[in-house]
Amino acid sequence: MERTDAAGVRLGMWLFLYTEIMLFGGLFVLYSVYRHRYQAAFAAGGLELELPLGALNTCVLLASSFAVAAAVESVRRGLKKAALAFLGSAALLGAVFLLVKYGEWSRKFALGLYPGGARLSAEPGGFKAFFGLYYALTGLHALHVSIGCLALGVCWALVWKGAVHGGRLNVLENSGLYWHLVDIVWIFLFPLFYLVA
Amino acid sequence: MNEKEESPGQSYGGLLAVLGALLALTAVSVAAARLYTGPLRAGVALGIAGLKSALVLVFFMRLREAGPAVAGGFLATVLTLAVFMALTFSDVLYR
Numbered sequence: 091m092e093r094t095d096a097a098g099v100r101l102g103m104w105l106f107l108y109t110e111i112m113l114f115g116g117l118f119v120l121y122s123v124y125r126h127r128y129q130a131a132f133a134a135g136g137l138e139l140e141l142p143l144g145a146l147n148t149c150v151l152l153a154s155s156f157a158v159a160a161a162v163e164s165v166r167r168g169l170k171k172a173a174l175a176f177l178g179s180a181a182l183l184g185a186v187f188l189l190v191k192y193g194e195w196s197r198k199f200a201l202g203l204y205p206g207g208a209r210l211s212a213e214p215g216g217f218k219a220f221f222g223l224y225y226a227l228t229g230l231h232a233l234h235v236s237i238g239c240l241a242l243g244v245c246w247a248l249v250w251k252g253a254v255h256g257g258r259l260n261v262l263e264n265s266g267l268y269w270h271l272v273d274i275v276w277i278f279l280f281p282l283f284y285l286v287a
Numbered sequence: 288m289n290e291k292e293e294s295p296g297q298s299y300g301g302l303l304a305v306l307g308a309l310l311a312l313t314a315v316s317v318a319a320a321r322l323y324t325g326p327l328r329a330g331v332a333l334g335i336a337g338l339k340s341a342l343v344l345v346f347f348m349r350l351r352e353a354g355p356a357v358a359g360g361f362l363a364t365v366l367t368l369a370v371f372m373a374l375t376f377s378d379v380l381y382r
Contacts, residue, residue, distance in 0.1 A: 280313075
C-alpha cells in the first residue's frame with residue numbers, strides 16, 4: 091500500500107504559499123509607495139473603476155472559498171456527490187470571477203484606459219501608475235484564479251474517479267489552500283483599488 | 288508522520304456562518320468607504336480586510352490545526368513583509 095506523508099505534503103504547500111505571499115506582498119509595497127506619492131491621481135483612478143463589479147467579484151470568490159472548504163469536508167465524510175457538487179460550484183464561481191474581470195478590463199480598454207491607450211497616455215504620471223498597478227496586480231491575480239480553476243477541475247476528476255477520498259485527500263486539501271490564498275489576495279486588492287485608492 | 292494530528296472536521300453550518308460573516312464584512316467595508324472619508328479611511332478598509340483574511344486562514348485554511356511549523360512559518364512571512372514595508376517607508380518618508 092502506498093504511504094504518504096500528509097503533514098509533510100501540507101508543509102510543502104504552505105512553503106509555496108509563503109513565496110506567493112511575498113510575491114504579492116512586494117507588489118503591495120510598490121502600490122503603497124506610489125499611492126503615497128500620487129494620492130490625488132490614485133483617488134481619480136479609483137473613481138474610474140466600477141465598485142459594484144469589484145464587490146460582486148469579492149462575493150463570488152468568498153462563496154467559492156466556502157465551496158472548496160465544504161468540498162474538503164464532504165470528502166472527509168465520504169460524501170462523494172456533495173463533494174463533486176461543491177467542487178464544481180467553486181470552479182464555476184472562479185470562471186464567473188474571470189468573466190466579470192474580463193468585462194471590466196474590456197470596458198477600460200474601450201475607454202482607452204490601458205498602457206499606451208489614447209486616454210491613459212494623455213493623463214499624468216500618477217494616473218498611469220495607478221492603472222499600471224491595477225493591470226499588473228489584477229492580471230497576476232487573474233492568472234492565479236485561472237490556475238486555481240484548473241486545479242479544482244483536476245480535483246473534481248480525481249474525486250469522481252475515487253482517487254481522492256477520505257483517507258487520501260492531500261491533492262484536494264492543497265488545491266484548496268491555494269484557492270483560499272488567491273481569495274485572500276483579492277480580499278486586499280478589492281479595498282486597495284476599489285475603496286480607498 | 289503520525290495520524291494523531293489529523294483534527295476533526297468542521298460542520299457545514301459553521302462554514303456557512305463564516306461565509307456569512309465574510310459577506311457581512313464586505314458590505315461593512317463598502318459602506319464605511321462610502322460614508323467615511325476621514326484620514327483613517329484606508330486603515331479602516333485594510334483593517335476589515337485583515338479581519339476577513341484571518342477568518343479565511345483560521346476556518347477555511349485551518350491554520351491553527353496545521354501545526355507549529357506551518358503557523359510559525361506564516362508568522363515569519365508576514366513579519367518579513369512588515370519589515371520590508373517599514374524599511375521602504377522609512378526611506379520614502381525621510382529621504
